[in-house]
Amino acid sequence: MPSSAQQTYLEAVIKTAQYVAGLTSDRDIWSELGKVMSRFFDADIVAFAGKRPDGKILLHSCIPLDEDLCPPLLEAAQNTITQVLESGFLATDTLQLQQACSFAFLPLTEGRRTATVMLVGHYAAAPLSRELLNVYLAVAGLFDTTLARIASEHRFISMADNVPEMLYQILRYPDGKARFTYVSKGSVEALGLPPDELLANAAAFDGGIHPDDRAAYEAALMRCETDGVRLNQAFRWLDKRAGVRHILLNAMPSALEDGVVAWDGAAQDITERERLEAERKRSMAQLENSMEETVQAIATTIEMRDPYTAGHQRRVAGLAQRIAARMHLPAEEIHGIFLAATIHDIGKIHIPAEILSFPGKLGAIEYTLIKTHVQAGYDILKNIEFPWPLAQMVYQHHEHLDGSGYPRGLQGDQISLAGRILCVADVVESMATYRPYRPGLGVRKALAEVRKNRGKLYDTAVVNVCLELFREGYEFG
Incomplete structure (x- = not known):
């Protein structure tokens, strides 16, 4: 039968996992994680510390935000924080602040190095129990995963904002043939093909579409041409050098003379987004x-x-x-x-x-x-x-x-x-x-x-x- 403390810890860990799963931004991330520890684990003090490029220790966040508490905490904990940053191992200590406070110093990793130390303190002279320390180590693991996920998502967003899409215009004729009239340099990034190759041979575009996706792509084109609506179609692209890519087309058809349809659009490589x-x-x-x-x-x-x-x-x-x-x-x-x-x-x-x-x-x-x-x-x-x-x-x-x-x-x-x-x-x-x-x-x-x-x-x-x-x-x- 689990003890009352074990049941409380179990519920707190589950709530923590649910809460951090919903975090999608690094905005005020240290404050958000600090609130988790205060709210779900009744921690009296929660702080996150790191090292500046010049080697000095700084606090990213401190709860409660108290001018009479945070500077003395940083001064008293500086050596232990440095020890954890260098070793990557958990440490504990009892610090004399406004009153005796027992702390756990938990390493948070970035890649393979310890980049941040989470300080979790409870007002008591006695050291924190091994059971509670094990729970905090598990929570630190959850935070590591959350921080890595958010960082990964932000890297992708930054890339998508800065890498040009392939902008193009292609004419499709009633006999099934097609011809590009314009292709931007983004075709190299999106498809792995230079603009000149596509301008000289439009069939190179259709030929790169994965055979299993080609029928759906053609059906979507016909539907949008008939209804005069925007195409938003994803498919797999076979790049001879980079393997399979996931491409998203966003384009609008315009009917010209003699049954010709002009498509103005953009092709975006969404492989990373799919991953x-x-x-x-x-x-x-x-x-x-x-x-x-x-x-x-x-x-x-x-x-x-x-x-x-x-x-x-x-x-x-x-x-x-x-x-x-x-x-x-x-x-x-x-x-x-x-x-x-x-x-x-x-x-x-x-x-x-x-x-x-x-x-x-x-x-x-x-x-x-x-x-x-x-x-x-x-x-x-x-x-x-x-x-x-x-x-x-x-x-x-x-x-x-x-x-x-x-x-x-x-x-x-x-x-x-x-x-x-x-x-x-x-x-x-x-x-x-x-x-x-x-x-x-x-x-x-x-x-x-x-x-x-x-x-x-x-x-x-x-x-x-x-x-x-x-x-x-x-x-x-």
Whole structure:
């Protein structure tokens, strides 16, 4: 069972990852990162320090911005900052400022060198715990990734602003032939071809388009010529020297005499932009995977405390996922339901293990305590910004259509479809399998329960799908 401190750190790291994923500019970046440490980790002092070209140490940012604090901090921490800049290793120290303050000095890298030191201080004479230092090292890694991403994006933006596009005019004739009347020198940068080559042989342009993209390009040209609208078309270009490039054409057609169409436009090499977009998608996928791994770790922790229901959440998740899929819900919603089911009993970490594994019928007091796990689970998850409403799903998994459920006695449409799916899956799995206070009743009795009370306690459509799955041979894994 994670300690209260571990749970707090976990939530803070998740919030930090979500926050920095949204940063896209280096404007006031040190102040933004400092706010993260103050807000999510309750740090009393957060500063970022680097070295000027003349070797002097300076503060990029200091929170709180206090003239009576920042200069003395820089003076007291100067040697340790220099040590971390030179070694690239974490350091700790207790500084005497307005009062004793324990600091972590964390290296932030630029390329392969330590360029900045993050100072995180808490007012206390005792050194920071190893557990907190490990968390801060992980956060420093997140900041490193964020700074590198922003720097990479800015390098691309700068390049796009300063590298000329290929400006051109091309005439397209009714017989399919074409002729360039003007090509700017940007053709060398955009396509790797000099203007003279394109002016002498327009077919060199069409010939460079990737065979798999040529049909779409020609269709777009015809559509825009017919409708008289602007072309905005991306395709792959085969450069004999540089390999495959991604090119974006932005051009406008004008009808001339005898069916000739003049195209005035620009060709831009967007290879780097495509690479950055793919990198961004990978980063977002990694962040989502990290959050899912966190969910799985929580689920494992819960089951380790309650060996009698080991696998319960996993089996509920499997059934809930199949029900949602059979009901043709969107893929993202199905995935969210699966994850919520995976940790739907997270609130049981607040229930004593002796009660969870008691081999007999519980008394009224103990049963009332068991029921608090729903509220506890919601309270744990409600402030964590998952891409799915996991907290609400967990909050509703014991609610019944007639209002007889708990903890809020919701009725009918007050219960989300996801909550209704979790409820049915939980009931079927719980009745079918072994419990400390009774043997498993089997799938047949579990299905008889939901069949008997569909429309009263359980959603009719959900129950029907569940029954259909088991008729087709579904089994708990």
